[in-house]
Amino acid sequence: MLSPVSTDSNHHPLNGTDATEHSVGADLPRAIATLNEEETYRALLTATHWATLDHAYGSAAEAPKRLAELLAQDQTVRTKALDYLHYTLHHQNTLYEATAPAALYVAAILPNPRTTRTVDKGHNSFPGCMRAELLLWIASVADAVTDEADVLSRRHGFPLDDYPPAVSIRRIRPQLYSAAVAYVDDTDRPTAEAAITACIRLLDDPRLLHHRAALVPGIRQILGTSEQWQHRERAIDALDTWGEDSTGLEGQQNPFLFCDSDTPTDNGSRPIDTNEGYSEPPPF
Template identity: 35%
Template sequence: MTDELPEPRRILEETDWAGLQNRDGAAYPVTPAMLRNLTSGDQQAVSAALGHLSRELMEYPNVYSAAVPAARYVTALLALLTPEKTLRAQLLSWLSSLVDAVSDAMALEFFELAGFSPLENPDSTFRKIREIRPQIFAGVAACIDDQDPVVREEAIAAAVVIVEAPELASHRQALTPLVKEVLAVSSKPAYRQRASAALEAWG
């Protein structure tokens, strides 16, 4: 699969949102409208859109099917939001949470709760999110050298989660010095813990 994504507008227009689900049912028309609001410039609308991403596309242990194109849209959007530092940081954090929600550990928790694996169905949302992890990583990695320290930290924190995917393990070595320099000294205890766990696991 290529790492390149279409422009965000095309992702919105070409996705069959009516055939996808969020927590409340059919994703159309709410989810695409919320995604459009991310670039509206209206702070209240942007906040509502961020809330929709976090609360309506993921609900432990579920990840809803609309999260797949939403992740592609958000990833494609990162490159267009250079002046929007706070929003970029928030979107990076959401991508990190989404990828973590389909990790091996979460798949096991899902199995323990539901009695079946979310990976059994080849068309499951868990599998589809996993399939686009290289695309997500490419978008996140482009933010790692950002001039804004908050964006940079969020990008590194997200990258650490994403490279747990076996197909992205080759990127761990390049990330290691950044984890030591940035994440290991973060003001956020969770990020320091993430850095410690990654460095120990990666050797």
């Protein structure tokens, strides 16, 4: 198994203040080691002043309650909490002030056995593993700050370096990678595929480039042989971009094949509701 990376960051991911002002969050790897304590989960949520941060619909004051529900007993509650991640904290694949601390919390709870519980996946799908869905959410968040995303943003006059939420996500990529890489060999196939997908996105970080070679076998053997063509295409794209051999991997056989709304999107996010494309009214 690939070993997690560590980080010696001394700054909070949102505002650059000294980590001692926030008790948790700046050194996620050490925090993960003690996350079997409910008090630690609460600390991860209370260390952030959520009411001062925004999401798609305004203040994120309700975020601690909604994020805590990711570990709820009831599957319906867990599913709604997961939708909150996608459609409020990362609405339309946009990054908000509250996205980075939410990502740290999501990364931190991944080792909790309760994340192996199921959530609703879609109208025509069986329930899926919460941990896999959380990893796909991390992948979607990381996708918003990749080198490719930066090129597109600059082309439209909006460099990511000028957008604080993007800067915050970029700053915590080593922590997110450390959490995700632990599952690239997971015995649950969807979880392993989701972890590799997240790692691919995160490995654009200059501090993490040296981990690419270790991920290549998993990209070829797991992601490249996935039943989902989106994952296979992602494997081919990653290998080609990294200068690795993608020979033998098969992508989408019919590029014009219609994919219904219950299949994962290209960036690994939750299936999109058919109601105008979103599960909630857009914030405009």
